[in-house]
Amino acid sequence: MSDQGWIKLYRKIQTSFVWTNSDQLKLWLLILMKANHSQNKFLFNGKEITVSSGEFVTGVDTLAFEFNKGVKSVNRVAGRSLWRWVHKFEKAEMLSIKSTTQYSVISVSNWGEYQDTVKQVSSDGQATVKRLSTNKNDKNEENDKKKDKSKKPAVDYKKIVDYLNSETGHKYHTTDKTRGMIHARIAEGFTEHDFGMVIHYKSLEWKDNPDMQQYLRPKTLFSAEHFDDYTNEARAAASKQQRQNTSEPPVLTPEEGSARQADYMARLEKQYAKEGESNESRD
Structure with missing residues (x-):
């Protein structure tokens, strides 16, 4: 050439x-x-x-x-x-x-x-x-635009940003720039699950490091330069944690923990009630 x-x-x-x-x-x-x-x-x-x-x-x-x-x-x-x-x-x-x-x-x-x-x-x-x-007629151009729009993936941008805020304690908004970065990564083949892993594991890695906390932001986490590497690191961390958890009890969410505690207390109350009825019958 x-x-x-x-x-x-x-x-x-x-x-x-x-x-x-x-x-x-x-x-x-x-x-x-x-x-x-x-x-x-x-x-x-x-x-x-x-x-x-x-x-x-x-x-x-x-x-x-x-x-x-x-x-x-x-x-x-x-x-x-x-x-x-x-x-x-x-x-x-x-x-x-x-x-x-x-x-x-x-x-x-x-x-x-x-x-x-x-x-x-x-x-x-x-x-x-x-x-x-080489310009196409207006009808064809309009059809092309509709076709391009149909290829755009449906992404819950706010859900991703809200999860970032919950993991990092920040208050980022779903701006056009952030939506554009998320859409670009989705268009490259990444999934919302990949975003969740990157946010979670990078938060664990960086949130206790004052020098790295500043990078817990969309501009860094979702960038084309870093997201591929961050995703690979997060997948490796998730795989390692899964292997470690095979012989350990699962980590519960606050809601799951509260539900289990309530169930345990209810069973205790039933047990005390039965013991009380048994004592009364003896008397």
Whole structure:
């Protein structure tokens, strides 16, 4: 693929989930720029591969190298995260992936519909490049918007923020920015359960550490840079706790504890009543 030339970009990308995450947007632009404009042959790890327009060959390490080129180490994104986003793009029907044990071929969906409609014409001896209109009619655009909206996951944002407040003692509000971060993580494949685990276990880890308490906030916990790692740490902690609890009695909530105490007291009262009746009959 040549570094020269240009690609088209639809304005409606602003309604896509990639727009809410600068790293995912960068990855999508990289994919568009890596895709070949025509059939091509080249070597990849010593093997000659033929690809069609809208396709390119890559791998986890290669993609990570190209994505993180020139980026400071603290801001780099791990290859496994990038590849998980690529599969998220595939799930959203933005592309398709064909993998072998040595490489993967990524094909951008509908490439010919919005990238190949370019004609070069000459006028008065001067060559100019004239772009054909690729805007869809109003009806199709409206259908696309409805389709995009239908893909948005139903998320109880307030429930997540309220749980964060209950675990940390803070009083955060469900702002547009917080909703956007939560929605972006859900769109990446995480679940509300993942949010609960991250909040719970990070609260346990940090709330007694004055230097870390400041990070018990949506801006840090739900960020694209950290949430993947926090989720893995929380899952590991949950698994460890589950193994430890197999031989220990369960930890009760305040409500469960009160209910058990009330049941115990009721049984004691019945026992005392029976003993009283027995004593009276003897007398």
